[in-house]
Amino acid sequence: EPEVTQTPSHQVTQMGQEVILRCVPISNHLYFYWYRQILGQKVEFLVSFYNNEISEKSEIFDDQFSVERPDGSNFTLKIRSTKLEDSAMYFCASSEAPTGRGNQPQHFGDGTRLSIL
């Protein structure tokens, strides 16, 4: 069964450094998402992306965050200047069709654990 893959599985970065988390969504999917889960807290929506632009973003997704689909297969999340509170598990997800056209569930990767020192 096709999978969403994320790399790296664990990223350790010094505070203030830039970090890029990578995702390869399922190949025929058109909608892409990033979520994060701070240890002991809920999984939180960060951003959705369709047709090469952001569809929706949460208030967490401030100017330090950006997303990109650089080459038609990868989908990346960049955090420009990391803070301690960015430490979390980051999940990428993708779905087959735009929202509202029937149920196209989101399929998740295994996540990248980001640790900021």
Place this chain on the structure above:
Amino acid sequence: GEDVEQSLFLSVREGDSSVINCTYTDSSSTYLYWYKQEPGAGLQLLTYIFSNMDMKQDQRLTVLLNKKDKHLSLRIADTQTGDSAIYFCAERNQGGKLIFGQGTELSVKP
């Protein structure tokens, strides 16, 4: 606002049924989902229900939806030790994003 709540822990004996409960607040939710997370792994889609349905059965899994009370449950029949995991309830809002509960940790004792 949008919120989803679950109890944090559930412990059952192998072979018993497990019932994991969830409440949500957004009455405009279109679909409701159950995801399973095993240690060190991602979120695996288990099942989902459309908001105009009351019940959905899928092998050992039964989802019940009470739309009036905004209450969703997942029943796992004949629970096995391999079912031990964290189970997340999520609602999908009109914009498509998922709003998750905090997860219920299911512990299955032999």
